[in-house]
Amino acid sequence: MEFAKGELVGTGPFKFVELELENFLRLERFDGFFRDGLPYLDGINGFAIPDAATRVAAFRTGQIDAFPIFSTPTKRDADQLKAELKDDVVFPIVPAPGYRGFQFNVSRPPFGPQDDPKARKLRWAVQLALDRDEFNTLVFDGLGHLSTPYFIEWDWIYTEKEWLENFPGLDSTPEVKQKHLAEAREIMQAEGFGPDNMLKTEYVCNYVQRECEVLADQLKRIYIDLDVLVMDFPSLAVRRGNGDFSLIAVSKGMPFPDPDAFNISFFFSQEDGGSLYSGSTNPEWRGLFEQQVGLSSREDRAPFLRDMAKIFYEEAAWIGIIRPSLLQGHRSNWRGYAAPPMHASNYTLESTWLAR
Template sequence: MRNLISKRGLAGAMLVIVLLATLACSSGDDSVPAAPTVAVPSSADTGTSAASTDGAPVYGGTVTVPATGSWAFDPASNVFGFSWQKLGAGGNMWNELIRISPTDRETFEGDLAESWQMSDDGLTLKVKLIDGIMDHEGDPFTIEDVYYQLFRYVERPNKTPANTQACLRTYVKKVLDESGNKLAEPGLEITGTHEISIRFTAPRASTIACLGSPSVLYTPSKYTKAIDDAGGGYRDIDPDKGEYVGTGPFKIDMNNYEVGARMVWERNPNYFKAGLPYLDSIEHVLMSDDSAILANIRAGRLDVLGPLAPNFRMSEMQQLKKDLGDKILLHPHAQYRWEGIQLNVQDPALGPVGDPNADKVRKAIRLAVDPQEYIDGLYDGEGTIMVGFNLRDTWINTLEGWYSDMPAFNPDPASRAKMVVDAKQLMVDAGYGPDNKLSLLYLCATPTQHKCEAVAGQLNRDIYVDITVALGGGYGATSEKVRKGDYQIMSTAHNGRFADPDAMTLNVYPLWPDGGRNYTNGWTNDKFWDLHAKQNVEPDKTTRGGYLREMAKIVYEDAAMISIATGPNFWINRGNWRGYTPPPDPNVGYSLENVWLAP
């Protein structure tokens, strides 16, 4: 039978072992305390109606999506951006083992998995693969394929990055010892013709959420293993070499593919879910910038915005909805997100942590950055401060509690004025002043130039610094420059890969290439990671919240990873989509396997 598990129930405060022992069964038990979760927006929130599923599904039609960001294909690649050709491949080109239902966006269900069963102690999950799955080339997709993709995420052979699957390396036991030999009780083991056993280092409430992340996708091993076995270091899978092969409802049409410009996913006639998909194809068309995306949605040449739209203003979306009316559906799109700046503590002006003058400079920058001004200037006043964890998670801290712990976030004018005074004094104490400003290089991805200039403008105005913004090109090109350490300040924004506070920690703070986006700024803190280890296995929600709050305070005080704020996000699709529930956040996937187009 298929397993349906409430996402709300998974993060409840009941004992973790008891919780995990129920995972093979349906769990809508209202006795489980409600967890912090992303609510699906109602039509009252958006002025729109939900996509209707009335009437019989119709086969045919093409959905056109914007191709933005970096073109990379392997789910384990070091570029897993929020673009259609990357994140959008989940549920379309690739499948998950376990996923959040694309129908209700709340329950976990089997995708490739027929069923799963957690042991009573919460330490071993046995997953049974659906029999008879074929890949896009007509070859059987087997439990060996599942094993190898998980092995790649956990052990990272041939320097496979697998950065966005970091939770698996935290949760799942190692497979190999330091000499490369298989352990007596490995974290991954094929235990039946269609069965894999996954062993964990500890029982956790977020285990299934990690496995059900839209980043944890499965490829046939025939190409990825050959690449890994060849050695010489990681490379992406290459469509031109016939390696872009999955099991999903759509497959690449190589007659309509030009790397970096255009791509078509066509219907997979041998999809293992009978009758699906309904669409003939999904076409990716290169979009140069946000203005081009909006212009093409207005003109009817694009059918969807996203997967994320963090650079659009609320006023732009409201005007678009006003102009197009029922031709589009507009939905708020919440997310677990970190947006801010990193300070390179390997640079003598900013580090190391513990150097008295460098500490003063970083703390001055922390105090001088005004999140509310950032929100007002970039997002029409519609935004959310980024304290390191989601403000919806009030079991970690309240808004007033965050203001008390982290005064720089308090928008009160009197408090802000004091922050600037204190920041200037810290700069003076560090040896700087109006006639002796600290010069800093701010490396910025070109698409986020407006954000970088907003931060630099605040700091240049309010404290004794002279910041130069240097554009690094696209996200991929800028990331490569960042990894070389040739910067003092950089902007960064990253989303948690599954709906749990641990997703934020694992995707942001570990040093590159250990899984996070803390690239090469050199910051780490042993106390922070000790608290992380404790919260990771803590069954009591209140106690866990205390650990997480202390972790956030450490990041704030060290002032090397300075979170600021993020704006509203949006999901837009054509009004004729049927069989579709818009995603409430990026952690629930973008499968179009059930979508059909009304006449």
């Protein structure tokens, strides 16, 4: 099958009509779909609109009826559109489960070798010092959620209250954060760093530039001076694959709604098919993972997952900050449309265009 020649085979609710790369895609209803009466729509026209302001204008004028995944509007734009278009549009908030933050290179100084006592202290100081609430407000309009080792809504592993109580650094209430920030500064000072002797290192960043800037500003509070290198994704991927970084931005969505999606995708090395580029390994964590594989009940799995979360968090090779939530705006008159419970569901048309 060659896509470029129009050779497409599928069993979906729509059939291919026309494609112009980096411009538009046109699909029409497949009358032979195996579910009677579906899909509701006669067709779908998709447009490539890379500029955010142009997407907002296209939605405002009715050229497009929905914002595509990963191209959703800011809260400010959504609030303005809602004020103008009122009940004609809705903006459900859809969480984006996964892990988002940055990884240390623990195979070399200053944040490695992995088990070097000084390197571990430096990584832990960063874990303590980050103000996730401030990060959420400045970068994600306050719509994000904590990027915990397992999705924060899986309260059968830890409730949100338990995450905050048992994982130092996650709680951003002022009195708690000031305490953890003071501890982080003490660690850094004990290792020889301070206002007049900053730890200088690079941060390789590709995502929202504001995200990079906020992280750099926060780490200055504990005497770390980041040289932020914003680059395109192919260049970042080369640096990441070669281990050519001290800190590197990493964001990974959850491929399916189960803790093993986190375990395999986020906590396995890239050699094992995961997204852990830091060089970190932990036999204790891997042993617990193997023990919980195959267990079917949440009650049986939860004790293993709780211990695994603590090991991963305290290792602090990949530090989670905030996962965004998306304002998945669309016209309110779509018959049968229901916003997916998680943003990854948008990858299947069945979850969006076919819902009764």
